[in-house]
Amino acid sequence: xxxxxxxxxxxxxxxxxxxxxxxxxxxxxxxxxxxxxxxxxxxxxxxxxxxxxxxxxxxxxxxxxxxxxxxxxxxxxxxxxxxxxxxxxxxxxxxxxxxxxxxxxxxxxxxxxxxxxxxxxxxxxxxxxxxxxxxxxxxxxxxxxxxxxxxxxxxxxxxxxxxxxxxxxxxxx
Numbered sequence: 001x002x003x004x005x006x007x008x009x010x011x012x013x014x015x016x017x018x019x020x021x022x023x024x025x026x027x028x029x030x031x032x033x034x035x036x037x038x039x040x041x042x043x044x045x046x047x048x049x050x051x052x053x054x055x056x057x058x059x060x061x062x063x064x065x066x067x068x069x070x071x072x073x074x075x076x077x078x079x080x081x082x083x084x085x086x087x088x089x090x091x092x093x094x095x096x097x098x099x100x101x102x103x104x105x106x107x108x109x110x111x112x113x114x115x116x117x118x119x120x121x122x123x124x125x126x127x128x129x130x131x132x133x134x135x136x137x138x139x140x141x142x143x144x145x146x147x148x149x150x151x152x153x154x155x156x157x158x159x160x161x162x163x164x165x166x167x168x169x170x171x172x173x
Contacts (some may be wrong), residue, residue, distance in 0.1 A: 002039045002076055004132060006069040006125055007062030008032045034125040034138065035062060041077040043084070046122035049111035050084055052077070073132040083131040084109055 010090050011031045035044035043055040054077075075083075088108045107113040109124060126138055 001071045001074065002132075003072055004036060004038045004070060004129075004131075004134070005058070005064050006067050006138065007035045007037060007042075007059065007064050008066045009062045034121045035059075036125050036128045037064075038073070038075075038077045038080055038128075043077075043080065043122045043124075043128055044059065045109055045114070047111060047114050047116075049114070050109040050124060052081055067138060069134075069136045069138060071127070071136065073134065073157055075132040080131055081150060084128070087127070087131070 009032060011033050015033070031044070033044070035042055036045075038072075039060060040055045040057050042056045042059060044053075053059075066107050085108075106120050113119055122138055129136055129138075
């Protein structure tokens with residue numbers, strides 16, 4: 001059994017400018033950075049992509065009690081990392097619709113796919129919670145109406161390549 005816990009810390013003004021640029025006057029908001037600790041490994045996501053910091057434990061820069069999201073899982077840190085590398089978030093977008101159909105696109109957890117408002121650290125932590133089998137949820141910050149809920153929107157890389165939007169894999173329990 002592995003223990004997990006969600007940590008939160010405020011974003012500095014500098015980090016806000018890196019994460020969001022000059023968008024939506026983000027310095028006015030009390031934005032926070034989320035991470036998840038699985039066993040002693042800390043997983044987080046930002047403009048540089050996802051990071052796994054091994055054997056760090058509860059880093060003192062994070063508040064580990066603010067959300068009180070914790071528990072145990074059978075998923076190891078190595079298994080979670082494999083899921084992070086092979087699963088993608090499924091989005092739908094009606095704004096791109098020109099033929100009367102819903103269009104899908106997918107995002108993973110690389111630096112290129114990071115978006116401070118629609119694909120960020122909060123979404124990453126929710127994804128990790130889903131991957132380890134937790135039913136706990138965090139409130140995700142999103143300025144986009146295009147963001148789907150987390151209901152079974154994880155697809156494996158093979159389904160992504162085959163554009164098989166009807167099948168969900170790898171992180172569904």
